[in-house]
Amino acid sequence: xxxxxxxxxxxxxxxxxxxxxxxxxxxxxxxxxxxxxxxxxxxxxxxxxxxxxxxxxxxxxxxxxxxxxxxxxxxxxxxxxxxxxxxxxxxxxxxxxxxxxxxxxxxxxxxxxxxxxxxxxxxxxxxxxxxxxxxxxxxxxxxxxxxxxxxxxxxxxxxxxxxxxxxxxxxxxxxxxxxxxxxxxxxxxxxxxxxxxxxxxxxxxxxxxxxxxxxxxxxxxxxxxxx
Amino acid sequence: xxxxxxxxxxxxxxxxxxxxxxxxxxxxxxxxxxxxxxxxxxxxxxxxxxxxxxxxxxxxxxxxxxxxxxxxxxxxxxxxxxxxxxxxxxxxxxxxxxxxxxxxxxxxxxxxxxxxxxxxxxxxxxxxxxxxxxxxxxxxxxxxxxxxxxxxxxxxxxxxxxxxxxxxxxxxxxxxxxxxxxxxxxxxxxxxxxxxxxxxxxxxxxxxxxxxxxxxxxxxxxxxxxxxxxxxxxxxxxxxxxxxxxxxxxxxxxxxxxxxxxxxxxxx
Numbered sequence: 251x252x253x254x255x256x257x258x259x260x261x262x263x264x265x266x267x268x269x270x271x272x273x274x275x276x277x278x279x280x281x282x283x284x285x286x287x288x289x290x291x292x293x294x295x296x297x298x299x300x301x302x303x304x305x306x307x308x309x310x311x312x313x314x315x316x317x318x319x320x321x322x323x324x325x326x327x328x329x330x331x332x333x334x335x336x337x338x339x340x341x342x343x344x345x346x347x348x349x350x351x352x353x354x355x356x357x358x359x360x361x362x363x364x365x366x367x368x369x370x371x372x373x374x375x376x377x378x379x380x381x382x383x384x385x386x387x388x389x390x391x392x393x394x395x396x397x398x399x400x401x402x403x404x405x406x407x408x409x410x411x412x413x414x415x416x417x418x419x420x421x422x423x424x425x426x427x428x429x430x431x432x433x434x435x436x437x438x439x440x441x442x443x444x445x446x447x448x449x450x451x452x453x454x455x456x457x458x459x460x461x462x463x464x465x466x467x468x469x470x471x472x473x474x475x476x477x
Numbered sequence: 478x479x480x481x482x483x484x485x486x487x488x489x490x491x492x493x494x495x496x497x498x499x500x501x502x503x504x505x506x507x508x509x510x511x512x513x514x515x516x517x518x519x520x521x522x523x524x525x526x527x528x529x530x531x532x533x534x535x536x537x538x539x540x541x542x543x544x545x546x547x548x549x550x551x552x553x554x555x556x557x558x559x560x561x562x563x564x565x566x567x568x569x570x571x572x573x574x575x576x577x578x579x580x581x582x583x584x585x586x587x588x589x590x591x592x593x594x595x596x597x598x599x600x601x602x603x604x605x606x607x608x609x610x611x612x613x614x615x616x617x618x619x620x621x622x623x624x625x626x627x628x629x630x631x632x633x634x635x636x637x638x639x640x641x642x643x644x645x646x647x648x649x650x651x652x653x654x655x656x657x658x659x660x661x662x663x664x665x666x667x668x669x670x671x672x673x674x675x676x677x678x679x680x681x682x683x684x685x686x687x688x689x690x691x692x693x694x695x696x697x698x699x700x701x702x703x704x705x706x707x708x709x710x711x712x713x714x715x716x717x718x719x720x721x722x723x724x725x726x727x728x729x730x731x732x733x734x735x736x737x738x739x740x741x742x743x744x745x
Contacts, residue, residue, distance in 0.1 A: 251645045329647040330597060331655070352644045420636060421643035423597040432658065434596040436640070 252284070253333045254414060256349040256440055257321040257342045264428065268341040277325065277336055286323030288476040289378060296452065298459050299469035305460045312382055312471045317439060319380065319473070320346065324353075324414070330423065334434060337425040344427040349440055351422050354415040376411065376475065377455055379446040383468035396463035397444075404446075409458040411447035419443070441468075448472065487533045488524050495538040496521075496613025501585025503545045504610075504648060510638045512549060514610075520545035586611055586697055591650045592641065594663040602637035603666050605630050612690045622687050623673060660698070667694045 277283035292311040299306045311318060320342070327333055330350070337348035397415075404410025422438035448455045452472075459470050499520060504513035520541045534540040593607040608614040608622075616634065620627040640646065651659045674688030 329645040330595075331647050331651065334597070350644070417643040418639075421640045423644060436597055436599045436602075 251328060251333075252324060252326045252353040252355065253330075254351045254353055254416060254445065255286075255323040255325060255333075255337055255340075256319050256351065256442070257288075257323065257340065258319050258346050258349055258440065259317050260346040260426070261316045262428075263342075263345045263347070263426075266341050266345040270341055273340050276339075282325050282327050282332075282336055284324040284326055286321065287378070288321040289319065290474040290476050292318045292473070294474050296456065296472045297469055298456060298462075298472070300460065307456055307460075312380075312469045315439075317346070319440060319442075321476075322378070322445065334423070334425055334432075338427060338432050343425055347424055347426045349422055349424050349438055351438070351442070352417045354417045354444075375449070375451055375455070377448045377472040378475065379448050379459060380440075380442050380471040380473060381444045381446065381462065381468070382441050382470065383443040393463065400461060400463050401446075403461075404448075404458060407458070409448060409450055409454065411449055413444065413446045415444040416442065443468070481529065484525065484528045484533060487528060487537060488521060491524065491537040491541060492521055492613055495541055497586035497589055497611040498538055498584075499541045499545050500610055500613070501589045502542045503549050505585065505588070506546050507549045507553065508648075510610075510641060512552060513545075516545045516548040516552070517541075519548050584697075588649050590663055590694065590698065591659060592646060592648050593637075594659075594666045595641075595646050596659070596662050597644065597646060598637050598640060599633075600666075600669075602633045602640075603662075604669055605633045606637045607666055607694070608670065608690065609634055611694065614686075614690070618686070663698060664695075667691050667698070670694070 274283065274286070293309075295309075295311045297308045297310065297312045299312075323340075325333065325336055327336065330352075333350050337343055337350055340348055342348060401410060401413045404413070419438045419441060422436075422440075424435045424437060424439070426433040426435075448458060450458070455472060459472060462470055496517065500513055500517040503516050504510055507513050507516075523544055524537070524541060528534070528537075589611050590607060593610055594603050598606070604623075605616075605619055608619050609616065614622075616627050616630045620630045623630070650656065668691070670687055671691035674685070674691060
């Protein structure tokens, strides 16, 4: 079972002066953490949405919120209890919160590998694409087929490095540590329906992202990796 | 040949006492909540005719578990005509084997309670799912007890089952260490069911059925996990019966002692 952890800021978080490095080493060593990256602040983001056939590109995040996704980690473990344990041990569970999203394995095109995040020797720009749907999650066979086609096109043109579809937002769980106590709650604040890794300069990446079939009902956010 | 009324009474009693154990054993085998529920229901239906013919078995619970699990294996075998489902069958048989080797098989109902009351599920779903899966109440019964529509209850239960499957919420009592924390959540759900038994604003001031279920659940948990937390739990105390709760002096003492669980249960 794979889970994507969204490391998220939280204005109500506690001050923590602790590097996530030991956490990364610990779970890497145990073979639980597959990969992960920190992201730059959301003002460096570009958002794409399509309204009445028009492509709309804006600087800044898809929606202005006090909380934003500061990074992600992809982990593999047996069940949700282990995922909660892993999430709770992250310093950001105290300083912010961690959202646990199960990966939709049955949709599994473009399984990500450790190469999803750019290596030091890779000059090409690479972005994390957060796909956000509107109220309705993509569910019809037609919508799924459209996504599959978009993913195949991207992989063929090598614009897309990997696509990680997530199970519906209803299966999300949020983990926080407050006052030393573990707080587990049902639900999501991010409304992310899937993530993808996109290669290229801004314009090239935006061109590809604008063709994503989810855009008419939602939007997409291109985020830069912190390097 | 057993008398009709006698068989019906035996099935009703088994439904009350064994539903959770039969469903728990079946879900452990299948890992599929929907399938387990169908097979459990099926076993009780078959009991009506088979017990009529052959007499009520010495251990009705064991008979029901075997029947439900055999039915589940049949369904899995049929499904396995698709190649990739063969693995599912193999792992189901493996799970069943491990379960049998474990001897008494643990307390299925207790595993179920901890799964149904998992903190990653919304509270309203935890309550509905516990009453459905552990106590065997129908969605109609739950809807009437909580004065909500049947479709609301179905929706809550469906959502919970989907999350258990999608997010891989484990089916077990959490290991020592995590157990104390999770017990608080379990007691919170039991307490909610209990208070709904006498505090809801329905046409009947007392709902014996809900309070009774809460007392049964509390006894079950108390029997296996005696901790200070629920020593003061009124549903566990033998002096407390649903009929004695409202309007009697005993209610004061019981709500006083249950407030301790309420405090623990709503802390997180």
